[in-house]
Amino acid sequence: MKTHFIKLFNYNRFANDLLLNAITDAHVPPKPLQLFAHLLTAEQIWYSRCHSLPNKFSSPWLDYAIEECTQLVPECHDQWISYLNDLTEADFDKIIKYQNFRGDYFQDSLADILTHVINHGTHTRAQVGQQLRLAGAESLPITDYSYYLRLLRSGI
Numbered sequence: 001m002k003t004h005f006i007k008l009f010n011y012n013r014f015a016n017d018l019l020l021n022a023i024t025d026a027h028v029p030p031k032p033l034q035l036f037a038h039l040l041t042a043e044q045i046w047y048s049r050c051h052s053l054p055n056k057f058s059s060p061w062l063d064y065a066i067e068e069c070t071q072l073v074p075e076c077h078d079q080w081i082s083y084l085n086d087l088t089e090a091d092f093d094k095i096i097k098y099q100n101f102r103g104d105y106f107q108d109s110l111a112d113i114l115t116h117v118i119n120h121g122t123h124t125r126a127q128v129g130q131q132l133r134l135a136g137a138e139s140l141p142i143t144d145y146s147y148y149l150r151l152l153r154s155g156i
Contacts (some may be wrong), residue, residue, distance in 0.1 A: 016077075019141060028131075038124060
């Protein structure tokens with residue numbers, strides 16, 4: 001499982017970098033950047049939950065400047081990869097207890113949370129892409145997982 005999730009988080013970094021470049025290269029309204037900031041905030045929130053750390057965020061909807069996003073993409077990736085590398089196979093079945101922003105308590109396996117983080121990133125990147133299109137972007141980067149795998153296999 002560890003190898004699988006490391007591959008997925010590396011894909012997440014690849015796709016985040018591509019979309020961040022699209023946001024940086026375009027003169028766009030604030031919505032795409034707000035969505036991208038939400039993606040990064042959510043990654044940090046889930047990371048804290050996996051470590052049973054107190055929540056340092058007042059909302060999952062923080063506003064980051066493009067410079068902050070540029071800094072957070074590699075930081076978030078590096079902390080997740082470091083965490084994943086330290087896990088044993090049994091850790092993926094560990095139950096993580098957490099509280100959402102409404103105060104409700106939940107628990108999920110670590111593997112399910114990691115899957116959620118990746119799926120949330122994919123979903124939110126699609127929303128960013130939609131907003132970029134609405135803002136007039138003529139093309140968007142290819143962020144499909146299958147495209148990423150083809151690049152990996154080709155050695156690029």
